[in-house]
Amino acid sequence: MIEATLCFLLRDGSSDCDDEVLLIEKRRGLGEGWYNGPGGKLEDGETPRECAVRETREEVGLEVDPADLEKVGELSFVLDDEAHTFCHVFRARTFAGEPRASEEARPEWVAVDDVPYDQMWEDDQLWLPGILEGDTVIGEFRFVGGEPLDEADFADHVLEWDVTFPSNC
Numbered sequence: 818m819i820e821a822t823l824c825f826l827l828r829d830g831s832s833d834c835d836d837e838v839l840l841i842e843k844r845r846g847l848g849e850g851w852y853n854g855p856g857g858k859l860e861d862g863e864t865p866r867e868c869a870v871r872e873t874r875e876e877v878g879l880e881v882d883p884a885d886l887e888k889v890g891e892l893s894f895v896l897d898d899e900a901h902t903f904c905h906v907f908r909a910r911t912f913a914g915e916p917r918a919s920e921e922a923r924p925e926w927v928a929v930d931d932v933p934y935d936q937m938w939e940d941d942q943l944w945l946p947g948i949l950e951g952d953t954v955i956g957e958f959r960f961v962g963g964e965p966l967d968e969a970d971f972a973d974h975v976l977e978w979d980v981t982f983p984s985n986c
């Protein structure tokens with residue numbers, strides 16, 4: 818099973834608008850061409866928090882202090898009844914730098930009310946709005962149809978909201 822992370826960075830919107838979230842347009846690999854948060858697979862010996870910091874730096878050039886990352890979700894993606902990916906989701910409002918594009922990702926600040934769910938993984942519309950509003954979640958999402966995951970069909974899901982994660986995870 819793959820262990821991975823997603824990191825959603827938030828900032829105040831311009832004028833009286835809602836918050837904005839930093840999304841990436843993924844340029845390669847799983848989910849290529851879709852919007853997502855910065856993130857990726859854990860490397861050997863790496864904690865999820867360290868992975869989220871590294872992937873955010875590599876993909877969009879922003880520095881996040883691990884202590885500023887709030888663990889807000891754990892998502893299990895199941896493909897044809899087998900665990901495929903376990904994803905740790907983080908949220909932060911404090912970071913340094915200006916986003917820049919990389920080989921993997923094109924960053925874009927998007928108002929939280931304008932997140933392009935029609936250009937994202939089908940499951941995202943079920944859990945990301947809650948995360949962007951400040952909630953926490955554990956979810957399981959089942960896909961069918963074989964590899965790769967991004968060509969499989971979304972089947973069903975279970976969600977548990979308002980979860981408390983240990984501060985060190």
Ligand SMILES: COc1nc(N)nc2c1ncn2[C@H]1C[C@H](O)[C@@H](COP(=O)(O)OP(=O)(O)OP(=O)(O)O)O1
Pocket residue numbers: 821822823845846847848853854855856857858859872894902904938940941966
């Ligand atoms: C199934 O639904 C998913 N939804 C969302 N929002 N994100 C998902 C889903 N399944 C996987 N992901 C995320 C988890 C990771 O953040 C990325 C995939 O990461 P990738 O395979 O590109 O990992 P990297 O380490 O960045 O890849 P390289 O080996 O190319 O560096 O998608």
